[in-house]
Structures are given as C-alpha cells and as structure tokens.
Amino acid sequence: MVLNAPILKSNEQQVLDEKSQKLSSFVPRHIGPNSEDIQQMLKVLGFPSLDALINQTVPQTIRLKQPLKLPEAESEYAALTSLKKIAAKNQVFRSYIGMGYYDSITPPVIGRNILENPGWYTAYTPYQPEIAQGRLEALLNFQTLIIDLTGLEIANASLLDEATAAAEAMSLSYGVCKNQANAYFVSRDCHPQTIDVLQTRAKPLGIKIIIGDHQTFDFDQPIFGAVLQYPASDGTIYDYRAFIEKAHAKGALVTVAADPLSLTLLTPPGEFGADIAVGSTQRFGIPLGFGGPHAAYFATKEEYKRLVPGRIVGVSKDAQGKPALRLALQTREQHIRREKATSNICTAQVLLAVMASMYAVYHGPDGLKQIAENIHSLTVLLAQGLKRLGYSVFSESFFDTLRVELGTRNLKDILTASEQLQINLRVFDETAVGISLDETTTPEDLIDLWQIFAGTDDLPFTLEELISPSLLHLSRTSTYLTHPVFNRYHSETELLRYLHKLESKDLSLTTSMIPLGSCTMKLNATAEMIPVSWQEFGKIHPFAPASQTQGYQILFQQLEAWLAEITGFAGISLQPNAGSQGEYTGLLVIRQYHENRGEAHRNVCLIPTSAHGTNPASAVMCGMKVVAVACDSQGNIDVDDLKAKAEKHSNELAALMVTYPSTHGVFEEPIQEICAVIHSHGGQVYMDGANMNAQVGICRPGDIGADVCHLNLHKTFCIPHGGGGPGMGPIGVASHLVTFLPGHPVVGSGEWGGTRLIAGGETRLIASVQEGGEEICNSQRIGAVAAAPWGSASILVISWMYIAMMGADGLTEATKVAILNANYMAKRLESYYPVLYQGKNGLVAHECILDLRSLKKSAAIEIDDVAKRLMDYGFHAPTVSWPVGGTIMVEPTESESKQELDRFCDALISIRQEIAEIESGKVDTQDNVLKNAPHTAESLITSEWHHPYSREQAAYPAPWTREYKFWPAVGRIDAAFGDRNFVCSCLPMDAY
Structure with a gap:
C-alpha cells in the first residue's frame, strides 16, 4: 500500500488537474450545447x-x-x-500630434452604460426597426448633432472614419457634377491620411487628384469637386468663401472636412457655401484607441439625399399613427442596385455614433461650447508663452493647433526634452513642429510644453501674466442643439435613466x-x-x-x-x-x-x-x-x-x-x-x-x-x-x-x-504631399x-x-457545433417550411434558407408578417428576403444552447400553425395576428378590441412570454410614409 500511494496520489492529482482545466476552460462557456445536448x-x-x-x-x-x-x-x-x-x-x-485625433474624456456614465454594456454592443443593425427604437433615436440625435454643427440639411448615421467619409464625398461629387471634369482638387492642408485614402480611391476610377494651395489655385483646369480642411491640418483657420464661389461658378461641389468641436465656435461649413461636410466625432468622448473605432460623419444638402453613403435614420409612423423611426431611403442599396450602387458601405459605426451623440446630450450646447472655449483659450495662452520664449507661430488664426517655427533652436533638443516629459509632438520639418491641444489639457500641461521650448524649468514669465483673447475671426453666430434632448439630460441621474429607457426599447443578445x-x-x-x-x-x-x-x-x-x-x-x-x-x-x-x-x-x-x-x-x-x-x-x-x-x-x-x-x-x-x-x-x-x-x-x-x-x-x-x-x-x-x-x-x-x-x-518617414499629386513612392x-x-x-x-x-x-x-446547430434547426423546421438549398447529402452548412414563398398564395402572408410576428414571441427575425426573396435565412451560431434553438423553432412552428388557420379559412386574411404584428402594450390596453383574436393570443403566444415579455416599442412602421415625408433630425419632444 505504501509503495502504491504515490501512484494513487499522482492519478488523483491528474484527475483533479483535468477537472480544474475543464472548469477553467473558456470553450464550454462559448459553445452553447453541452455534450448531452x-x-x-x-x-x-x-x-x-x-x-x-x-x-x-x-x-x-x-x-x-x-x-x-x-x-x-x-x-x-x-x-x-x-x-x-x-x-x-x-x-x-x-x-499633442493632432492630425484629426485627440485625447478626450469619456463620461463614466457613457463608458459604463454604453461602451461596456451588452445591451448596446450586442444588438444588430436596426433593419427590424420596431425592436430597435432606442438605437434609432440615439442615431437620430447623432444626425441632428451633425446637422446643427455643420449647418447643412441632412446627415447620415455615421461612416467608418474621416478619410473614408472624404472619399465618399469625392464619389458623390463625381456622380453629381455635370461639367464632365475628371479632376478633384485636394487642399495640401488636409490631413496626410485623408489625402492618401483619396488617392487610393481615385486611381481605379481614373480620377486625377490635384493637390495644391487653395489660395493660389486658379481653376484653369476643370474640376468636379474639391475638399478643404477646416481648421487646416496645421491649425490655420482659412476663410474659404472666395474659393467656394469660384468652384461653384465652374460647376464643382466643395467638401469641407471639419472638426465638429471647433464648429461650436466657428462659422459652420453650410453657412459659407459648402455642399458637403465630413469629419470625425472621435473627440466627442471616444478613446483614441490607436486609431479606432471612431464614428465619422457625412452631411450634405437634401437634394443629394438618395446619394448619401451608408445609412440615414428617418422619421415615419407606426400602425397606430405614432411617430416611429426606421432606416430610410437607400438602406442596403447594394442589394437592390448592385453594380449601380453609389457606395459599397453597408455598415456604420453605430456604437461610437451613439456614444458621441450621448456626449453631446450630456454636455449640451453650453457644455460643448465651454469645452471648445477652454481648449482655444489654452491654445492662445500657449501661443503667447511661446512668443515670449522667442518663437513665432505660423498663423494668428487658430482653434486648437499651432505650427511653431523653431528659428535657430535645434529640433533634436526639442524632441529630447519632449521625450523626457513623455510628450509627443508633430514635426512638419526641421524648422517647425505642431502642437494640438484637447479636452484633457490643463494649465500644468502648458508649463511642461513651455519648459520643453525654453530648454529649462525656469520660465521667464508666469501663467498669470499671459492673456487669452479669442483669435477666431470666423466666429459662429448661429444657434445649435436647441432641441430639448440636448438640454434635458445634464445630470447623471437623468442621463442614466434616458440611456436605460432607450436600451429597453432594443432587442439584443441579452434578450434572445x-x-x-x-x-x-x-x-x-x-x-x-x-x-x-x-x-x-x-x-x-x-x-x-x-x-x-x-x-x-x-x-x-x-x-x-x-x-x-x-x-x-x-x-x-x-x-x-x-x-x-x-x-x-x-x-x-x-x-x-x-x-x-x-x-x-x-x-x-x-x-x-x-x-x-x-x-x-x-x-x-x-x-x-x-x-x-x-x-x-x-x-x-x-x-x-x-x-x-x-x-x-x-x-x-x-x-x-x-x-x-x-x-x-x-x-x-x-x-x-x-x-x-x-x-x-x-x-x-x-x-x-x-x-x-x-x-x-x-x-x-x-x-x-x-x-x-x-x-x-x-x-x-x-x-x-x-x-x-x-x-x-x-x-x-x-x-x-x-x-x-x-x-x-x-x-x-x-x-x-x-x-x-x-x-x-x-x-519616421511619411509619404510626401506634393502639389500635382505626383506619387514618389516606389513601393508596390x-x-x-x-x-x-x-x-x-x-x-x-x-x-x-x-x-x-x-x-x-x-x-x-465551435465550427462543428455551428454546423450541427444549423442542421438541427433545419431538420426540426423542414416539415413546416421547406429548406430551399442543401448539399449533396441533404445537409446545410452553418445556416439554412427556409422557403416561405408559398404562403403568399395560400394565406396572403408576406415575409414581413412572419418577421414582425416573431417579435411577439420575443425574437429578432432571421435575415429576410435575402439572398432569395420570400425566404428567411437562419444562422443559429455555436453559442446558442439547444434550449434556445428549440424555443426559436417552437416559435416558428407556432407561427406556421397560425398561418394554417388562415389557410383553412378560420381566420381572416387581413385581420389576424400576423398582419397586425407586432403588438405593443399600448395597442392591447385600448378600451375597445375589434380583432377576431384575443389580446392574450396577441401578447402571449408562447409560454415563455409569460415569464418574460419583450415589448416592441412601436407597432409596424410605415416605411413608405417616411420616405414620402423625409425627416432625418429630431422631432419636437411631444412627438415622442
């Protein structure tokens, strides 16, 4: 026994190790079905x-x-x-590099309740708007924010980044302009990354990029459009009105890439003639994140609304006449127009746009203006101090960025000092550096910056000696963010409740x-x-x-x-x-x-x-x-x-x-x-x-x-x-x-x-920006x-x-279980809804297409009727009418348990039985639970009930809905009404 004891202990330890490994393994946490399932x-x-x-x-x-x-x-x-x-x-x-990226402060109430909240980050694109009213309202706020700040008529629900948005603006301009030109003017004062993305996008389309100085461009060469940076990449604020007038006289459209925070103080692009405005909302509370994700914006005139890339949230009404939101106009236009689509962008940066919009809601117009004024005041103080130290500033008109001319000062000394203080600066060349301040900058930061340029800790002046008069010569006079939503939720209590109210209107993976x-x-x-x-x-x-x-x-x-x-x-x-x-x-x-x-x-x-x-x-x-x-x-x-x-x-x-x-x-x-x-x-x-x-x-x-x-x-x-x-x-x-x-x-x-x-x-070396846009890079x-x-x-x-x-x-x-789950659901549902396509052995991959086309003839049931009725059961619909019209494409993934798969199958089977009653003539073809779905709580508590089915059948069609009921916020939305009456900014509060 003594001789065998170590062996037994070893075996026991091995079993314990295996159990411990199994308990700590993430794999069974990710994969829904257990071995028995x-x-x-x-x-x-x-x-x-x-x-x-x-x-x-x-x-x-x-x-x-x-x-x-x-x-x-x-x-x-x-x-x-x-x-x-x-x-x-x-x-x-x-x-302090700038170039379109700035440190910012994410309000903790937004960080915890949006960025870190699965109720927001696990939701899907709002193609089923009745169960996505919260996100859609937040995106409508985003669009209103952009419309107000830019002074233009419409805005979309965000794009991927500022450079991509500029490229999309070039494409729109190319499609709209009628002067037959194939050249696009790009100001040399745009951010380098924007210029490069524009060149990438232009080349395969045969568009010639002309990079130059907007102040000297004489319009001898026809252009179909132009893009200008506002403020410029080096911080200078230019008055672009004369350039825009000349461009318009030649039939060209002008895009202004504008910093939205600066627009709380500066004249909006729409007010000085811009046709399109693009930019990034990153500094509205979004972390730098080494480049993303951030929400870009795209605003333009209403006459171009059907050419705007990405998505636009619009206002419509539901079956009860209540205001309701949905994606408008060209939503998923790629599936309709295919090679004639004006853009391939079918996504947005929704989570980031929601955060940016809530940053504006939280701070309101006064708070945003105060943040901008503080940044500008500190920049003015910085400039005053640098001048006292013997440096010159390239421009006297700036918002948050200075181009500092070094004169006789050695660049290497500046960089060595900045590294010692863990500060990053932008360097234009051997003679000039750039400094961009942001929301996180403090007066103490200015002292560190001055010490870098002074070469000593002993400054010849104090902070109190300097003055900070505004140096903005294009100051904004128009109002913005006057809608109550931007003036109501400034306490954390109020914003927390507003965020939770919106979240509760959205079905996400936290629900089903x-x-x-x-x-x-x-x-x-x-x-x-x-x-x-x-x-x-x-x-x-x-x-x-x-x-x-x-x-x-x-x-x-x-x-x-x-x-x-x-x-x-x-x-x-x-x-x-x-x-x-x-x-x-x-x-x-x-x-x-x-x-x-x-x-x-x-x-x-x-x-x-x-x-x-x-x-x-x-x-x-x-x-x-x-x-x-x-x-x-x-x-x-x-x-x-x-x-x-x-x-x-x-x-x-x-x-x-x-x-x-x-x-x-x-x-x-x-x-x-x-x-x-x-x-x-x-x-x-x-x-x-x-x-x-x-x-x-x-x-x-x-x-x-x-x-x-x-x-x-x-x-x-x-x-x-x-x-x-x-x-x-x-x-x-x-x-x-x-x-x-x-x-x-x-x-x-x-x-x-x-x-x-x-x-x-x-x-580090970067691609040169040269007038004429000649490429000097030998790389493939x-x-x-x-x-x-x-x-x-x-x-x-x-x-x-x-x-x-x-x-x-x-x-x-995970892959194997994803395939198993899809085939299991296909098997359970095939006798109710034919599986349209299968492999040679009668199996599908990780998703299956269920054919509902016969139901239109047998019961006058459209695919949308089934999709909306699923909401009453507490589910988001599968992909509808794609890739085949009149079908639904179901993908369960490996993460869903057998219990959840069965629950969803039970819902579809129950809906098929509801359809069978229509087919048999027991139920009216127009007034039934599918045609009237989804059923809101408000629609069910009316004093009079005229439908041939009970309120109970409408609201609680399955046992689990009695344990937990997800209520759609609005009834079925009339999308056509919204397109005929296009509105893409906030309605008065009483409309909600």
Missing part, C-alpha cells in the same frame, strides 16, 4: 458523432489534414493576464438569440470585451512612435500569425475597418497585382448572382466590369456558365468573387475546380469571408484555392456588431500578393521620403484604405482574446 441533436439528425456529420457536410477534398497550429487555449483569467502583460509594453504619453443568416450573431464574451477599456490600449494616438506601441505591435504580430494559420494565407493586413472595406481592399490588391505584371487591361470581375450586394459594388469601385455568373436550381454556381464566361473574358479576366460556404448556406463540392478555372484564365480568386464561421479548423481558403479573403472579425471572431458597427475586415493574401498589401502615409517604410512625423524623439503597395494604419486597432483585442481562449481545438469544435 449534442448527442440528442445528432440523434435527431441520424448521426453517431459530430465528426460523422461534418464528414457528410464538408467535401473531403478540402478538409484540413492536421489540426491548426495555434497556442494552447488559455482560461479567461490566464488570457487576460497574458494580454495585460502585452498591454504594459505600450507607453501612454501625452500626445438573433438568428441572422450571413451575420453570425454569436457570443461576445465579457472577458473579450474587458481589454477594450484598458487605458494602455485606449489612450494611444494612432501616430505615436513605434517605441511607445510595442504592446500593440506584439498584438498585431500574434493576431496576424494566428489568422494566417487559420486561413492558410501568407500575409494579413489589419487595416480595413469594415467587411466592405476588406472587399474593396482585396480587389485593389488583385488590381495592383495585374498592373504590376503589365496586365492592367484585366478588369472583368465574375460574380455569382447569389452574391452579397457589396460584392458588385466593391468591384465597380475598383474600376472593374461586373459579369454575372448564373446559379443552378440548387443554388450552386453553375460551373458550365462560369467556364463559358471565363473563356469569353479570358484576356480581360481579373477576378472571381465567391462566398464560401455559398451565400445559400451550402458547401459547394466543385469549389476547387471553380478556383482552377479562374486561375487557368489568368484571374485571381477573391473569397468573401462572411461565412468563415463554417470553415475555421475544418478547411482554409488558402488551401481551397483562394488568393484573397477578407475576414469579418465582427462575425467569426467575436467583435460585437454594436447595433451596426464597429466592425473589422482584415484581408489575408497568398504569397504572391503580400507585397501589394495596403501601405500608410504616416507609418510607411523608409523608402518613402518626404514629410516627417517625429514624436517623442523618434523620427496599394495606398491607404483607412485613416489609421491598423484600422480600428483597439477592438482587435477582442479577436485576440477569442482565439487565445479557444485554441485550435476549441475553434474547430
């Missing part, structure tokens, strides 16, 4: 094991032959500890599953979200020097390596900050590849008719001609038609855009043959990664034959949708395309030469596609945490 679902499907199901679902020819080579999975605590060590390698300096096909609404774990709020990630300027961002660099390197392993690609770019941006970037890389090989004539892009609408829109933005490829009766790509089209366009073939598994939710068997056909004709294969959640750990795009693939990190890799943004869309590329991945003008390689950005003592890289070098860098921590906690086995298990 999985066995029950497999029994329903007739499979003995999960692997047996996968073997019959995924073609063997593309299956991975070995596990992914990723680090071992860590527990939540261990992963957070590891990431904290990485974060500690970042150094948080005071950054959101089974949207193609959108992958999976768990956004709290452990993944926590690091987003860490200051080591949040307070870093995107152009801070590499010596201060070692933590971020480690994060990027590890995440890129992991994503490369998961996808089978040689290189990853993290710059694209949306899925649509990833599509566009991937096609630009392909275009650059062909051009570099002397085959710039290759401009035909083959796209299946089933493709997501952004695919053709992205192709056209890249200067490509879209040729549609047919699908067969099973929803698969018609290989014969593909071969015929590839043969016909062989000499001009640039690419094929293909989604895998298909948009119809099936693993297409001939995918490798399809890729080979394209390659045989000299084309490249672009894979849309929207359905990557069905591939991870099972197969890889790079192995299948794709050359490029974008990854929706807000789908497969757990970044939350945030009500319609943020998102991230990095791309992976094969080895022959790595050299063409996006560059950036501020953190480019040394071969670029030109203007330098020197911060904290470190010199495409230009920047986003304003920040690594896109929305701060939310990359979410995907890092997800992969670190899941490990190779966990990620693979």
Whole structure:
C-alpha cells in the first residue's frame, strides 16, 4: 500500500488537474450545447458523432489534414493576464500630434452604460426597426448633432472614419457634377491620411487628384469637386468663401472636412457655401484607441439625399399613427442596385455614433461650447508663452493647433526634452513642429510644453501674466442643439435613466438569440470585451512612435500569425475597418497585382448572382466590369456558365468573387475546380469571408484555392456588431500578393521620403504631399484604405482574446457545433417550411434558407408578417428576403444552447400553425395576428378590441412570454410614409 500511494496520489492529482482545466476552460462557456445536448441533436439528425456529420457536410477534398497550429487555449483569467502583460509594453504619453485625433474624456456614465454594456454592443443593425427604437433615436440625435454643427440639411448615421467619409464625398461629387471634369482638387492642408485614402480611391476610377494651395489655385483646369480642411491640418483657420464661389461658378461641389468641436465656435461649413461636410466625432468622448473605432460623419444638402453613403435614420409612423423611426431611403442599396450602387458601405459605426451623440446630450450646447472655449483659450495662452520664449507661430488664426517655427533652436533638443516629459509632438520639418491641444489639457500641461521650448524649468514669465483673447475671426453666430434632448439630460441621474429607457426599447443578445443568416450573431464574451477599456490600449494616438506601441505591435504580430494559420494565407493586413472595406481592399490588391505584371487591361470581375450586394459594388469601385455568373436550381454556381464566361473574358479576366460556404448556406463540392478555372484564365480568386464561421479548423481558403479573403472579425471572431458597427475586415493574401498589401502615409517604410512625423524623439518617414499629386513612392503597395494604419486597432483585442481562449481545438469544435446547430434547426423546421438549398447529402452548412414563398398564395402572408410576428414571441427575425426573396435565412451560431434553438423553432412552428388557420379559412386574411404584428402594450390596453383574436393570443403566444415579455416599442412602421415625408433630425419632444 505504501509503495502504491504515490501512484494513487499522482492519478488523483491528474484527475483533479483535468477537472480544474475543464472548469477553467473558456470553450464550454462559448459553445452553447453541452455534450448531452449534442448527442440528442445528432440523434435527431441520424448521426453517431459530430465528426460523422461534418464528414457528410464538408467535401473531403478540402478538409484540413492536421489540426491548426495555434497556442494552447488559455482560461479567461490566464488570457487576460497574458494580454495585460502585452498591454504594459505600450507607453501612454501625452500626445499633442493632432492630425484629426485627440485625447478626450469619456463620461463614466457613457463608458459604463454604453461602451461596456451588452445591451448596446450586442444588438444588430436596426433593419427590424420596431425592436430597435432606442438605437434609432440615439442615431437620430447623432444626425441632428451633425446637422446643427455643420449647418447643412441632412446627415447620415455615421461612416467608418474621416478619410473614408472624404472619399465618399469625392464619389458623390463625381456622380453629381455635370461639367464632365475628371479632376478633384485636394487642399495640401488636409490631413496626410485623408489625402492618401483619396488617392487610393481615385486611381481605379481614373480620377486625377490635384493637390495644391487653395489660395493660389486658379481653376484653369476643370474640376468636379474639391475638399478643404477646416481648421487646416496645421491649425490655420482659412476663410474659404472666395474659393467656394469660384468652384461653384465652374460647376464643382466643395467638401469641407471639419472638426465638429471647433464648429461650436466657428462659422459652420453650410453657412459659407459648402455642399458637403465630413469629419470625425472621435473627440466627442471616444478613446483614441490607436486609431479606432471612431464614428465619422457625412452631411450634405437634401437634394443629394438618395446619394448619401451608408445609412440615414428617418422619421415615419407606426400602425397606430405614432411617430416611429426606421432606416430610410437607400438602406442596403447594394442589394437592390448592385453594380449601380453609389457606395459599397453597408455598415456604420453605430456604437461610437451613439456614444458621441450621448456626449453631446450630456454636455449640451453650453457644455460643448465651454469645452471648445477652454481648449482655444489654452491654445492662445500657449501661443503667447511661446512668443515670449522667442518663437513665432505660423498663423494668428487658430482653434486648437499651432505650427511653431523653431528659428535657430535645434529640433533634436526639442524632441529630447519632449521625450523626457513623455510628450509627443508633430514635426512638419526641421524648422517647425505642431502642437494640438484637447479636452484633457490643463494649465500644468502648458508649463511642461513651455519648459520643453525654453530648454529649462525656469520660465521667464508666469501663467498669470499671459492673456487669452479669442483669435477666431470666423466666429459662429448661429444657434445649435436647441432641441430639448440636448438640454434635458445634464445630470447623471437623468442621463442614466434616458440611456436605460432607450436600451429597453432594443432587442439584443441579452434578450434572445438573433438568428441572422450571413451575420453570425454569436457570443461576445465579457472577458473579450474587458481589454477594450484598458487605458494602455485606449489612450494611444494612432501616430505615436513605434517605441511607445510595442504592446500593440506584439498584438498585431500574434493576431496576424494566428489568422494566417487559420486561413492558410501568407500575409494579413489589419487595416480595413469594415467587411466592405476588406472587399474593396482585396480587389485593389488583385488590381495592383495585374498592373504590376503589365496586365492592367484585366478588369472583368465574375460574380455569382447569389452574391452579397457589396460584392458588385466593391468591384465597380475598383474600376472593374461586373459579369454575372448564373446559379443552378440548387443554388450552386453553375460551373458550365462560369467556364463559358471565363473563356469569353479570358484576356480581360481579373477576378472571381465567391462566398464560401455559398451565400445559400451550402458547401459547394466543385469549389476547387471553380478556383482552377479562374486561375487557368489568368484571374485571381477573391473569397468573401462572411461565412468563415463554417470553415475555421475544418478547411482554409488558402488551401481551397483562394488568393484573397477578407475576414469579418465582427462575425467569426467575436467583435460585437454594436447595433451596426464597429466592425473589422482584415484581408489575408497568398504569397504572391503580400507585397501589394495596403501601405500608410504616416507609418510607411523608409523608402518613402518626404514629410516627417517625429514624436517623442523618434523620427519616421511619411509619404510626401506634393502639389500635382505626383506619387514618389516606389513601393508596390496599394495606398491607404483607412485613416489609421491598423484600422480600428483597439477592438482587435477582442479577436485576440477569442482565439487565445479557444485554441485550435476549441475553434474547430465551435465550427462543428455551428454546423450541427444549423442542421438541427433545419431538420426540426423542414416539415413546416421547406429548406430551399442543401448539399449533396441533404445537409446545410452553418445556416439554412427556409422557403416561405408559398404562403403568399395560400394565406396572403408576406415575409414581413412572419418577421414582425416573431417579435411577439420575443425574437429578432432571421435575415429576410435575402439572398432569395420570400425566404428567411437562419444562422443559429455555436453559442446558442439547444434550449434556445428549440424555443426559436417552437416559435416558428407556432407561427406556421397560425398561418394554417388562415389557410383553412378560420381566420381572416387581413385581420389576424400576423398582419397586425407586432403588438405593443399600448395597442392591447385600448378600451375597445375589434380583432377576431384575443389580446392574450396577441401578447402571449408562447409560454415563455409569460415569464418574460419583450415589448416592441412601436407597432409596424410605415416605411413608405417616411420616405414620402423625409425627416432625418429630431422631432419636437411631444412627438415622442
């Protein structure tokens, strides 16, 4: 017994270790069904094991032959500890670099109750507006904020970043202008990243970018538009009225990229003639986050409302005549207009726009003005002190930014002193530096700055000796933010209640599953979200020097390596900050590849008719001609038609855009043959990664034959949708395309030469900004596609945490369970709603399409009737009428439990029984629970009830609704009324 004791102890310890590991494992926290549930679902499907199901679902020819080579999975605590060590390698300096990015203060009530609140960040895009009234109201506030500050007539619900918004303004101007010009004027005083993104966007469209001085441009060369920075990148406030008058005389549209906080003090662009205003709302309480995510804005005249990119929230009315909000006009226009779409942007930065709007609600017009005046006053004091020290300031008209001429002072001494005080400055050249102040700046900060320039701690003056008169010569005289919503919630108590009231109107993942096909609404774990709020990630300027961002660099390197392993690609770019941006970037890389090989004539892009609408829109933005490829009766790509089209366009073939598994939710068997056909004709294969959640750990795009693939990190890799943004869309590329991945003008390689950005003592080269726009970079890289070098860098921590906690086995298990859940739901529902497309073994991938088209004929039931009735059961509808009209596409994800899957199936089965009563004639075809859905509490407590069904049936159609009832805030919304009576800013308070 004594001899055996150590062995028994060892075995016991091994069991304890295994139990401890299992208890601390994140994988069962992420995956909904437990082992018993999985066995029950497999029994329903007739499979003995999960692997047996996968073997019959995924073609063997593309299956991975070995596990992914990723680090071992860590527990939540261990992963957070590891990431904290990485974060500690970042150094948080005071950054006065500016260039469109400023430190700001996020009011804690907003940080805790929006940014860190799953009730806000797990909601989906408000395509079902009756259960999204809270977000829509917050976005309407955002639009009103922008309309008021810019002095223009309409604004959208946000865009990706300021540079992208400027590019969208150029595209709108190009489409509207009638003077036949193909040149666009860009002021040399715009931010460098904006100029570079404009050049990237212009090149494939054949637009000539003219970079120059707006004060000397003589309009001899016809232009269709222009963009100006207000205040300029170096801080100067110019009076642009004369330039705008000349531009308008030539038929050109003028865009002004304006800092919205400055517009509380400066004349709005709309008042001095601008046609479009764009900018970033980052300084409205949004962390720097090394570049994002931040909400850009886009405002213009009402006559261009149908050409505005992104989304616009509009006011309409519901079935009871009550004011109600919904997305207006061109919502998801890509699916309707496809290659004729004016933009491929189908996302916004909703969560960030909500935060920015609430920052304005909290501070109100007086508070915002006070913040702006304080910044300006400190800037004036800074200028006074610098002059006392013998320095000159480039402009006497500024808001928050100074260009300081160094004179005889050595630049190196300035930088050495700034580094010692952990301060970052912008350097224009050897003779001038820039200083941009912000909301966090204090008088003590001014003393530090003066000491840097004085070269000593002993200043020849005191702060009290200086004066700070306003130096704004374009002072604002018009009022703004007069609506009660911006003047009512200034105490934390009031704002807290307002935020909670809006949150309670929105259905999110905190309420129920959101089974949207193609959108992958999976768990956004709290452990993944926590690091987003860490200051080591949040307070870093995107152009801070590499010596201060070692933590971020480690994060990027590890995440890129992991994503490369998961996808089978040689290189990853993290710059694209949306899925649509990833599509566009991937096609630009392909275009650059062909051009570099002397085959710039290759401009035909083959796209299946089933493709997501952004695919053709992205192709056209890249200067490509879209040729549609047919699908067969099973929803698969018609290989014969593909071969015929590839043969016909062989000499001009640039690419094929293909989604895998298909948009119809099936693993297409001939995918490798399809890729080979394209390659045989000299084309490249672009894979849309929207359905990557069905591939991870099972197969890889790079192995299948794709050359490029974008990854929706807000789908497969757990970044939350945030009500319609943020998102991230990095791309992976094969080895022959790595050299063409996006560059950036501020953190480019040394071969670029030109203007330098020197911060904290470190010199880095950036692309030069030259008049005439001549490109001097010898790199093969495409230009920047986003304003920040690594896109929305701060939310990359979410995907890092997800992969670190899941490990190779966990990620693979998640994929298998996602496929299991989809097939289980399809099996349960197929006798009630036909499953439209299936693979050769009668199985689907991670989503399925249910065919409801026959119900229109049998019971006069439209697809929207089912979608709205689901709200009465407490569910968000699946994706409706896409990719096939009259169908719903269901994607359960791996995160939903069997109990939740059954609950949703029970709801759809119950609704089918309600439809059967209509079909049998027992219930009226027009006055029934589906046609009148959703039912609000207000509609049910009326004194008179004239419907042929009971209030109980309307309100409590399932047992669980008695335990917890999510009430839609409004009845069914009349979208057509809203479009006929277009309103996109706040209504009077009594309307609510």
